[in-house]
Amino acid sequence: MPVIIDTEKCGKIENCPGEGLCIKLCEEDALIEEAGDVVIISENCNDCELCIMNCPNQAISKVD
Amino acid sequence: MKSITREGDENRSLTHNNDKCIGCGICTSICPTKSIKNGPILPIARGLVDMDYININKNSCCLCGLCASVCPVDALEFKIDDKNIKEMDTYPKWDKDAKIDTEACVHCKACETACPQDAIKVARTLPRREDLVLGEIEVDQDKCINCKICEELCPGDAITVKQTGRETYETVVDEDKCVYCLVCKRACPTDAIKAVCSSCVYQDTKLDPEKFKTSGNIVLNPDSCVNCGWCEEICPVDAAKVTKPFEGEVIFDEEMVCKGDSCHACLDVCPCNAVSITEGHSEIDKRFCILCGACANVCPQKGIQIKRTKINLDNIRSKSWQNRISSLTTGK
Incomplete structure (x- = not known):
């Protein structure tokens, strides 16, 4: 089950304390930048949850 | 280097050296006033953010020195009236060590190549x-x-x-x-x-x-050494001897679905080069592991358990410190 991003908590990448840390951490290219926002490419996600664990805004979670 | 100081009857100071710190979080877990917080360990280890592994709240830190006493890599230094507590009879002493017998050493450089912390330097002169x-x-x-x-x-x-x-x-x-x-x-x-x-x-x-012999010098820098045991394992003439800070084992949760190559958080934070990803699953070589727990803290699957059975820290005189330190072996 892929992850979801709470866009309100996330804000724009320019406001992220980790400067888009989730994108940098993801090795499966499941998180990419699109017009300053983080976008999920679900089919690439391998459920490793590194993004969930390391998001400085706790904006990423899993769909139950 | 960040320091916290307070002056009173005694002048006490706690200094964190991030270059030595391995981000294991032992200080964070042992602090009696919860004044230490782990930073984003994995992003720091991967070089994605430039921060210290830990943050110490200088307002709540009571400058007791417990964190410095249990830090397995001496990244925290605690001084009372400018004297390091490691030199005081009343404070705990580590029985961890790494030594290379220079007489037995054949200067093959195997340890220099294997040392994950680049703590060993071999200078050799070949025979003519x-x-x-x-x-x-x-x-x-x-x-x-x-x-x-x-x-x-x-x-x-x-x-x-x-x-x-x-x-x-x-x-x-x-x-x-x-x-x-x-x-x-x-x-x-x-x-x-x-x-x-x-x-x-x-x-x-x-x-x-x-005149056939290669001569040379071997230097082990104790400031970078984490006592992982690579030198001892790899030395062909048994010239290296390592005593690790903890004894025990690492257990992988059998239910855990390790994401292997797409995650490898454990591999990136391990200061000992003890982790490898084999066939999509993390493996920890116990010969090189110091049971610091850095991997367990960053595993998003929470699938790694550090079971320490013994801490090689002696001379713990205070009962309350004994209780606190025993949490590292009992997990409570």
Whole structure:
């Protein structure tokens, strides 16, 4: 089950304390930048949850 | 380096050295006032953010020194009136160590290559070639036709055919490089090379085995060493001895679905190069693990358990410190 991003908590990448840390951490290219926002490419996600664990805004979670 | 100081009857200071810190979080878990917080360990270890592994709240820190006493890599230094508590009889002492017996060492550099912290440096002087072989070689320049067959063939690159004038050449043998293998002599089309090897004939009489040895110096920097045991495991002559800070084991949760190559958070934070991803699953080589727990803290699957059975920290005199420190082995 892929992850979801709470866009309100996330804000724009320019406001992220980790400067888009989730994108940098993801090795499966499941998180990419699109017009300053983080976008999920679900089919690439391998459920490793590194993004969930390391998001400085706790904006990423899993769909139950 | 960040320091917290407070002056009173005593002057106390706590200093965190991030260069030594491995982000294991032992200080965070042991702090009685919850004044230490882990930073984003994995992003720091991967070099994605430039932060310290830990943050100490200077307002709530009571400067007791417990964190500095249990830090397995001496990244926290606690001083009372400018004296390090590690030098005081009343404070705990680690029985962890790494030593290399310089007498037994053969300067092979295996430990230098394997050390994950680059804590070992080997400087060596090789024996001189002339002390290892015996022989004679001479080139008859009149017979030599400067064909360079010897130069091309020489396995030791000991022969050069030099042009000395418009039509004159000289074939020179570097006797520091020549091992009298006689390849040149046999291949020379004009028999211009006279050479003889007497290494075997005179090996017992003219060669001195004392001069065959490689000499050198080996330095282990205790400031970078994390006592992981690589040097001890890899040393072919058992010259390295390591005592690790903890004893126990690492257990992988059987239910855990390790994401292997797409995650490898454990591998990136391990200060000991003890982790490998094999067939999509993390593996921890217990020979090199110091049970610091850095991997367990960053695993998003929470699938790694550190079971410490013993902490090699002696002279814990305070009962309350004993209770606190025992949490590292009991997990409570």
